[in-house]
Amino acid sequence: MTTWAMPSRELYAEEHPSSESSDISRKPIYDDLPLSIPSPAAVAAAPAVNTPDTPKTAPTARTAPTPTDRLASQIRRARLAAHASAQRTEDALDDALSSAMNTERSVAGTIASLAPPKGSGERLLPGSIYVLVAAMAGSIVSRNRNILLRFSVPAAVGLGAAYTILPLTMRNVGDLVWSWEEKYPELARRHVQVKERVERVWETGKAHSQMTVGMVEEKVGEARGAVEGWVKKGR
Numbered sequence: 699m700t701t702w703a704m705p706s707r708e709l710y711a712e713e714h715p716s717s718e719s720s721d722i723s724r725k726p727i728y729d730d731l732p733l734s735i736p737s738p739a740a741v742a743a744a745p746a747v748n749t750p751d752t753p754k755t756a757p758t759a760r761t762a763p764t765p766t767d768r769l770a771s772q773i774r775r776a777r778l779a780a781h782a783s784a785q786r787t788e789d790a791l792d793d794a795l796s797s798a799m800n801t802e803r804s805v806a807g808t809i810a811s812l813a814p815p816k817g818s819g820e821r822l823l824p825g826s827i828y829v830l831v832a833a834m835a836g837s838i839v840s841r842n843r844n845i846l847l848r849f850s851v852p853a854a855v856g857l858g859a860a861y862t863i864l865p866l867t868m869r870n871v872g873d874l875v876w877s878w879e880e881k882y883p884e885l886a887r888r889h890v891q892v893k894e895r896v897e898r899v900w901e902t903g904k905a906h907s908q909m910t911v912g913m914v915e916e917k918v919g920e921a922r923g924a925v926e927g928w929v930k931k932g933r
Contacts, residue, residue, distance in 0.1 A: 812870045814864070815866070820864060822867065826864070829864065832856055836855030837852040
């Protein structure tokens with residue numbers, strides 16, 4: 699049987715100070731010399747170094763446009779001009795349609811405002827026919843007169859019949875005409891003057907007619923009294 703001999707050297711957890719390995723010089727991990735860090739001013743003053751990996755770019759020379767480029771530019775301008783013209787035409791059509799629709803609404807509203815209220819009992823269809831017949835009668839009466847009467851008599855008779863048969867409608871028409879005349883102050887002033895003169899003449903004529911009727915009634919009363927007196931005396 700073989701017997702292994704154990705070594706007689708003692709082992710230590712730490713190296714013994716007297717060991718030969720302490721005489722061996724070891725290189726330190728960090729250098730003892732301080733690192734030289736350049737300052738920002740030195741970095742800025744240092745000349746730039748051109749490395750072979752970054753070659754300088756040579757300036758590109760400007761070349762004249764080719765016929766294809768010129769053709770493309772002309773086509774672009776033509777397309778932009780055509781688009782602008784089409785846009786203007788579309789805007790003009792939209793404005794015209796909007797104006798026509800606004801005019802139609804205005805005319806419809808104006809005609810509707812001239813009609814008399816439903817509860818007034820005034821009807822346009824037979825009343826307008828009566829006014830037309832009265833105007834025609836006036837033209838028939840004045841057909842053998844001068845040209846002034848031929849135009850004035852039918853108009854006067856028609857207006858008189860209209861104010862008599864369709865008073866509410868004629869009042870609405872008068873208000874509409876007055877609203878138009880207010881846009882022209884001079885015309886409105888002349889209208890007011892003519893209206894005042896006509897009303898003054900009408901009131902004067904009405905007063906004279908009442909006076910004439912009163913005088914006639916007075917004379918008729920006197921004549922009747924005289925006849926009755928003669929009759930009594932004859933008895």
